[in-house]
Amino acid sequence: MSIAQNLTRIKTQLPEGVKLVAVSKFKPVSDIQEAYNAGQRAFGENRVQELADKQLQLPADIEWHMIGHLQSNKIKYMAAFVHLIHGVDSFKLLQEIDKQAVKAGRTLNCLLQIHIAQEETKFGFDKNEVTEMLNSDAFKALTHVQICGVMGMATLTDDESQVRGEFRTLKQLFDELKTRFFANSAAFKEISMGMSGDYSIAVEEGSTIVRIGSSIFGSR
Ligand SMILES: *Cc1c(COP(=O)(O)O)cnc(C)c1O
Numbered sequence: 001m002s003i004a005q006n007l008t009r010i011k012t013q014l015p016e017g018v019k020l021v022a023v024s025k026f027k028p029v030s031d032i033q034e035a036y037n038a039g040q041r042a043f044g045e046n047r048v049q050e051l052a053d054k055q056l057q058l059p060a061d062i063e064w065h066m067i068g069h070l071q072s073n074k075i076k077y078m079a080a081f082v083h084l085i086h087g088v089d090s091f092k093l094l095q096e097i098d099k100q101a102v103k104a105g106r107t108l109n110c111l112l113q114i115h116i117a118q119e120e121t122k123f124g125f126d127k128n129e130v131t132e133m134l135n136s137d138a139f140k141a142l143t144h145v146q147i148c149g150v151m152g153m154a155t156l157t158d159d160e161s162q163v164r165g166e167f168r169t170l171k172q173l174f175d176e177l178k179t180r181f182f183a184n185s186a187a188f189k190e191i192s193m194g195m196s197g198d199y200s201i202a203v204e205e206g207s208t209i210v211r212i213g214s215s216i217f218g219s220r
Contacts, residue, residue: 003031004038006216010199014210018203021065023195023213025050026220029057035216036062042083044211048074055081067151067192067211069123072096079104086151086192086211089113089123091133094145101144108144111151111192114173116166118155127173134181147182149190149208150174154198163198167205174206 001009007022014020021044024032032043036059045051046068055064055078063083070087079100088094088110101108115124125133133139152170154163174191182188194202194210202210214220 003034003216007035007038007040010212010215013200013203015203018207019209021067021192021209021211022216023067023211024054024217025068025213027213027217029054031217032058032062044086044213048077051082052077065211075100076103079106079108082108084109084111084148084190086111087113087123089125091136091139094133094139094142098142098145106144107146109146109148109187111149111190112147114150114152114170116152116154116170118157118162124152130173130177131180134177146187147185148187149192150177151192151209153195154193154202156197160201164201164205167193167198167202167207171206 021042022035022040023044025046042063044065044067065084066082067086075097097108113124115126154166170193190208191206192209193207196212196215199210
């Protein structure tokens with residue numbers, strides 16, 4: 001199946017209001033252009049250098065999503081154009097994003113990455129850490145970051161009930177944070193969860209953004 005056919009098939013499975021981010025990491029710009037020609041506008045990359053290289057070569061109306069683990073010293077390369085940073089997993093990183101946003105003269109949209117999987121290797125805040133940060137004066141002092149919601153990755157497993165449980169945990173935490181910290185924020189509305197292998201479950205559990213790579217572009 002072609003990239004355009006894959007996009008069509010996936011989009012018919014997504015409810016209205018769930019955004020599809022096409023994850024194009026390691027894929028050539030020609031693949032992205034093909035998806036763009038089929039109407040796709042939101043793309044996700046997990047390395048800043050690759051993101052910046054591709055952004056230069058592709059149409060200006062693409063919405064670029066940074067979905068991977070971030071290093072503080074790389075933020076400057078995308079601050080001028082990135083649409084949404086999904087993987088914010090420490091206050092230190094958020095502070096640096098704020099600093100680069102000031103320099104770029106923009107407000108940068110961020111999602112707080114929450115650790116929901118069993119695997120030790122996946123990055124993210126736990127509930128206590130995120131609560132502590134949101135309560136802190138240092139957090140409240142940031143001026144150029146907008147927290148738009150949360151992001152999480154489920155355990156890589158065939159156990160559907162485990163994956164569902166992890167997504168449900170993320171949705172519950174989102175609801176709790178919304179009530180406690182973001183009741184007056186129209187921007188805090190996104191739950192980025194679901195990849196090629198688990199997006200149907202994620203959507204059932206309340207995802208608002210799915211990040212899908214291999215089901216669109218083929219395996220990497
Ligand atoms: C690679 C990646 C995806 C997409 O994974 P697929 O299984 O190819 O759909 C989604 N989210 C993150 C954070 C990724 O790194």
